Amino acid sequence: MDMVLTLILLPIIASILLLMLPNQRAQYVVITAVLFFLGIGAFSLYTSMGLLTFQLSHTMNLAIVAADVLLLLFFLYQGRVFNHPKVMALAAVQLVLYGYIELIAPESGSAEIMVDSLSKFMFLIINGVGGIIVLYSVKYMEDEPASPLKKRLFVGGLLVFLSVMNLIVIANSILLFFFLFEMTTLASYLLIAFRDDDVSRANALKALWMNQIGGVVILLGALVAIIGFKTVMFDTLLQSSGGMVLFSIALLSMAALVKGASIPFEGWLLGAMVAPTPVSAMLHSATMVKIAPYLILKLAPALAVSMVGGIISIIGALVFVAASYLALSRSVLKEILGYSTVALLGLMMALAAIGSEESMNLAMALMLFHALSKALLFLSAGVLERLHHAKDIEDMKGMVTRSPKTVGFILFGFVSLTLPPFGLFMGKLFAISSIAALLKEHPSNLIILLSLIVGSALMVLLYFKVASALLSAPSDIRASEAIAIPNGFNVPLVLLSFFIVIGALGYIMLQHNIFVVLLALPMLFVFALPTLIRRMDRYDRSQPYHCGEKESFNAALVYYEPSLKLQRILYWGFGSLFVAVAIVGALS
Amino acid sequence: MKFFTPFRKKSPWVLHYNAGSCNGCDIEILASLAPKYDLERFGVINTGNPKQSDIFLVTGPVTYRSRERLVELYSQIPEPKVVVAVGSCTATGGVFRGMYNVEDGIDRYIPVDVYVPGCAASPQLIIDALVKGLEVLEAKSKEIEKPFKLFGAIETIHNKLSRLNMATKVEPHAKD
């Protein structure tokens, strides 16, 4: 338990320290130390056995209730200040619901805090990836046009957010979970609005009201649980059967769909891309949105063979395809990454909701590797934004000559998302074979299989389309006018790449399958290529072929824009599927 | 290597370029590639890509607009290579000779190995010329061949031979 407490308290202490330390070097020292301890703590917890439980005292519970009410009042106030009726309405609804629930809530039965193996796994993602992102953000914020205090608040805020995340994955009480869920919503809201211009504000409010829908459905779920089973604990709820249990579970998993920004809620996550890059990396791809698959994984025992689980996995799988497709029409790098995050979250939820042991393991593996790869990609995008002022992939043409190393990191990120032997690819591969094995019993999985296959193909198209913009060097004999990456950016990127490789190796070793190891062979060959480059001097360098013209051309990027009609169909379709989750839950 | 040299004449890949011809000879070249005369018997492929070609089939008298492209394409064909000038106008300017906008034959710009007479050159002659070109091809070495005019520079940068500027641009309005 001490270890868990460390994970929760250490970031808070560190953030207070940071606020008092103006010196950048000192900041680095603090963050590195924190990162080190968090990493060690998370890892040793991950390797430890057993279930830890903890009961909150009465005063603590009261404090949480008070904080929760304050939080909702703050949302209400924000809605009033910015005159946003949706925010106000949803906050008010939550206030009423929450008040009512606290009135009828039973005295707590089992422990509010429970650390199981899933939470331990989540610690690994949150502290490992999150810590690296905090490290990166110090350098990133240096050039931000904001006051020094605000910058330090930003970094401190990210650290506090880590401890919120650490807490949310061990919450066993639905009400505690709700509170922390709202805390993450608050974090999104504040950090998206960080730059405080019109666009940021509008997008932040959008994120606020959409996420509050999640809050409402959690509360509804809790209400059903209380009325039906007199409990607000996840574990008791999951153990009970019959009656309204599936309805409650369905409502809770709808919250996951909202947090995971499944279509039609993907708007908030894309809007979040106006925030500083570490925010996008931390909240909107690597850690916070992982609550979605986490929640589904937590509920998986109940979802496993039910209609609700079926419909959620179908939604997830369809989102995987649809979001990959929609991404093809975008040109801002971070938005493209955002869409692909939405897509992959859909896939993870689909796998989690299938609920077989194997698919759940796969969902977890995907979560880890996705967090690593996406963090790497986002941080590299941030480097391009800072050093080359390029956000749009149209501005990144030929970036490889200007910033070869960053492009290398981005390409590595893409490769780690699509090719063997990296974790994410392996996850998809095993997913195909495990779903195929399930096909005979559940033919409906054919939809998921099909979406998985088509979605992966579309993702390849997406990533390599972006790669096309970055590459294209005229020749290798001109002196390059490359800008070096400062160490503040370089170290986190190298760390992430290192972990991707280590993760892939570990994952391969776990399979005990000689063929899987062999899949890694081609990669070795590719890595060996650079050493061959020196031997290439004896070949003549020549101009690319341009029909005999001397001028070099600029190749255009291809965008695949879905028609308006199709988009409308998509949104209505996914909207009704979302509602259908509740209906199916109520009926079964 | 000696061993591979005989195979040069077994697989001549051609690049066809129209340097301002009247299209008469182009049609004949296509005719000789088409089923009736079937140049593919000799292993000929019309690649349309200088970097993979051995034989440069040029038609037309070289108009001002096409000078630069002609030399650029020539410089992009890897050695050993053979240039075949198809049609009278390619050799001497033919019916276009002395016109204000033509250069009277491609051999003012690039070295020609085989000339094909005729306005238009007949497919049989073109095939003959190709076969003749193959003999030349086999005898050639792998030394870099340079154009006569518009030749820029072949430099060595960081130990690498650069042909990037082998063909220069025509200065605007410079007539010679």
Add this chain to the structure above:
Amino acid sequence: MIWVWIALAPILGGLVYGGERVLRARMQRRQGPPILQPFYDMFKLLDKRTLIVHAPHALLAVAHFFVLWFSVAAIFLGWNLLYIIFLHLFAQLLLILAGYSVRSVYSHIGSNRELLMVVAYEPILILVAVGLYLVSGSFEVSQILKSGGYLTQLPLLFAALLMIVPIKVKKSPFDVGEAHQEIVGGVEIEYSGVFYEFLYMSRFLEYIFIYSFIYLFGGESHWLGALLVAGVFLLVNLVDNATARVRPAQMVKIIYTVAMALAVFNLAGVLL
């Protein structure tokens, strides 16, 4: 013994390619090149001066060839079909990256189209693997070849596979990736000499790769497999001579509507 076959795979593919050129010539009533023509071409390419644009571009073609060879070897060794498909994808992506890495319009367009081709055929290949799995109970090629009856149970899936063969061997109506008359060979364009040779040989391997999938449908009967391969080979060349090229978008559309529907319909039929 199997290693000899693997080592000979490019030569085998070269013979198939040479045979195909003769066959196509005969279909057009001409004599055509000698059957060993691909090898003459290869030897000639070795004897050329080599021009490259930049070193990584050239080396990626070499990597492409070897990874492709590896995936063909995996078929011969009887590995898991899914691994084979993804190894092949790997090889393809190396080539696509190479195409993007030079500042040349044709190369870029070629890579774009190559990507679209991957998007088109990849799902069908995986569905074929899943179909074979459902009937035989294993993804392993060696196991698949031990049972039979694929053709009777998966006729529509076979038709879907037939539709993607022209994409892989770059034949009309789906030869958008090469399209010599429009984009002068696409990704191949900037290669010459030795490095083009690797691409030229990987074309041979592609033949082996895709026709192996056809062969799998024969199951335990080698005769049936060989017959299928021969039949498909003839059919593909016939179609190549008789049709015009479609646009890339149309190609994806056709595959996604017709071939995908056939495959899914067939799989659903097997399952229910």
